Amino acid sequence: MPRPTPPRPTLRLLHTSDIHLTDHPASAEGLVAAVDVALAHRVDVVLIAGDLFDHPRVGEPATHAALQQLARLTQPTVVIPGNHDQLDEQSPYHRVDLRQAGPHVVFAGEPEGRHVVFDELALDVWARGIADHTPRHRPLAGYDQPTAGYWNVVVTHGHFVPDGEASDRSSRITRSELAALGCDYVALGHWHHFVDVSVDGVAAFYSGSPSEPPDRNPTVSVVTLEEPSGARVERVGIAPRTLRRSG
Numbered sequence: 001m002p003r004p005t006p007p008r009p010t011l012r013l014l015h016t017s018d019i020h021l022t023d024h025p026a027s028a029e030g031l032v033a034a035v036d037v038a039l040a041h042r043v044d045v046v047l048i049a050g051d052l053f054d055h056p057r058v059g060e061p062a063t064h065a066a067l068q069q070l071a072r073l074t075q076p077t078v079v080i081p082g083n084h085d086q087l088d089e090q091s092p093y094h095r096v097d098l099r100q101a102g103p104h105v106v107f108a109g110e111p112e113g114r115h116v117v118f119d120e121l122a123l124d125v126w127a128r129g130i131a132d133h134t135p136r137h138r139p140l141a142g143y144d145q146p147t148a149g150y151w152n153v154v155v156t157h158g159h160f161v162p163d164g165e166a167s168d169r170s171s172r173i174t175r176s177e178l179a180a181l182g183c184d185y186v187a188l189g190h191w192h193h194f195v196d197v198s199v200d201g202v203a204a205f206y207s208g209s210p211s212e213p214p215d216r217n218p219t220v221s222v223v224t225l226e227e228p229s230g231a232r233v234e235r236v237g238i239a240p241r242t243l244r245r246s247g
Helices: 025-040 060-070 175-179
Strands: 011-016 045-049 077-080 105-107 114-118 123-128 151-157 159-161 172-174 185-189 194-196 203-207 219-226 230-237
Touching: 011 025, 011 151, 011 185, 011 203, 025 060, 025 219, 045 123, 045 151, 045 185, 077 123, 077 151, 172 175, 185 219, 185 230, 203 219, 203 230
Parallel strands: 011 045, 045 077, 077 105, 123 151, 151 185, 159 172, 185 203
Antiparallel strands: 011 219, 114 123, 194 203, 219 230
């Protein structure tokens, strides 16, 4: 008789994206707020689903702000490149090593995607960012089967397109692609507002951006993974400050 599979531990994730750091000091407020939420909710893992930086020309003020805020965290933190900071020849990630913030930070920049596995949490994160933001790039291409006995999470960056809708948008993600994943949660970046695009039992959400102005409802998401219900997603609003996007 096969041995029963032990239940997966309850986990709490902070999902954020589209922070868009520039060299203007005010642009860091969204990242500060996201880190504040992660600490207040005592999350187990932080996921930054692309566009940490606003453009490839950011300088030392932006990279310093990123390292300073990521260093406030101690839990595993997975960062992928988005379309604004894609991993091409001009990418800011050639000038900054996010591991300088601490060994808890993992930059998943492999163009084909990679698994980041946290055995102590029974968590497998498949992370794929953008190296070529064009219509031929499909963010979910290359994902393989979920890992048995683990929470399986996908983090990527792209534009959701419903099945049957004609689109020539770059980095497209379709409903059928999401449904085929069979994972527990998909952390999406690219849209700056909170959107539920879940399908067929696969929980998939855009977290929204913490760097939007107050009148555009800046948000992050706190995701609880719990047996037997799966993913429960809480939209957490960012308290009004002087938040504003630059660039």
